[in-house]
Amino acid sequence: MPGVLAKKLALTKERLYGLIGLAIVLALVPVFLGFNFYYVLLATNVMLAASLVAAWNIIGGYAGQLDLAASAYMALGAVVTGHLLASYGLTPWIGMFLGAGLAVTVAVLVGYPTFRFGIKEVWYALLTSALVVILMRIYYLIYGSFETYIPHMEPEWLYLSFRRYEVYYYLLAAMVVIIIWINLKIKSSKLGYYLAAIREDELAAEALGIDVRRYKLYALMIYAALAGIIGGIYITLTGILSYRLFDPWLGIVTAVMGIVGGLGSIEGAVLAAVILRSLEEYLRGAIGATYPGSHLLVYGLILIIVGVLKPEGLASLIRYVKNKLFYRKREEVK
């Protein structure tokens, strides 16, 4: 079968061109924004959300585990990178990988027993949500409520310490493209295939000979590592280390964006992140100042509307547009 599977799952040319196209568009965004300080910062935040959701897609979309701990793994990457940089002057280029290493370690420590005892669905969601809070308290016990500021350091490239946002934007945009590429690679690999079976029906997958625990754990580890690296970049952007990095709300929002995008669809997930994050910022700017908090209300309403009108998520919309554009028959495989 190797031939059969390989042919079936090869990364299509179409997708590769799509990825290159996306990279070019993302590269041009700051130009269109006229290198405006505020807009580029917004775009950077959108890229942050998009990369995080793209990473979440591996555990949430492909493996079908409702993981709410994206912010925990991101924050682990951030605090490791940040503290090593602030206290020891270690370049974040190394720090972010150490941070990712810690994130993976925590993921394994939590994931192994979780999957071993078959915790899934809402219970998995609760558990991961609790993980964010637990890690936040642990950080609080060690560092207290103090915020640690990372000073500006030279040379800029070594310490990722820039005075403008463009570089951060490009770093995170590159992460988006890389993580989408990883997603596509996984989807077209044996791992992606196993994960699809696990997401569809865990018991059936197990009865067919898939080592369910192992592959779920692999998905969790990849996701945690990516979130950790994103965190490492993020901390060089904000420069503020605080227990507030462990943000349960961000973990939930990440999953929400992934779900609105359409589970298992990387295009949908990234699109949802871009739209929802931009929308949230827009609403905050438009009405948040006049009626504090109202932007979240509208944001929630929009989520409900999307959920009612398009329960399959934005992915179905993308598929529809694609089919209209290329006059193609119904895609054979989703």
Add this chain to the structure above:
Amino acid sequence: MAREVLVLDKINAGYGEFHVLFDVSLKVHEGEIVALVGPNGAGKTTTLRTIMGMTTLYSGKVLLNGKDVTKIPTHKRIELGITMVPEGRRIFKTLTVYENLLAGALTKKAQQRFQENLELVFNFFPKLRERRNQIAGTLSGGEAQMLAIARALMSDPDILLLDEPSLGLAPKIVIQVFDIVKKLREEADKTILLVEQHVKHSLEVADRAYVLEQGKIVLEGEAKQLLTDERLRKAYLIL
């Protein structure tokens, strides 16, 4: 007597603290169709899951082709030539028929013999050949059951565990399912352990049978003899 393919030796098993099976022993010989019948909640599915290693085993042994597999994890047992068709079909609904079959062929042996097995499965179930690119969720109940069996066959097992293959199917389709069970032995040389609630049909296709009640084997013997067993006839309303 033919070789013993599957042996359960005094199995005590359950889920966590919840004890379901009490000293269950059974044997399946090569080329046999063995039926495991009994009322709801007797532990039939638990028995199959124990064979696959998906329950908590307190004591006893599971032997596959003479090899003690008690400590071997589920996914490795498949490589030893056993596959279960789970209750309620549990096909991968968003994947196509063909992809479901691909998912069945995970072991090395199954991958090497992929084309042969695919041919075999398509000859068995011509409907599936027609619908190979159809999304599995759109299949009818009967077709979905065929796909579930076909998917299990793709792993090229010696022994096939069928868990309630007739569950929720129209009476006409139920008869087809039992025909397929017979054909699996005759044309594909499979050994079969069949769990069913259709006691009469099962005993008609099976060589031997075990009756499970409240986690214990209460009756065993030749299927034909059991069919005439007065107690059984009364309990299961075989008229």
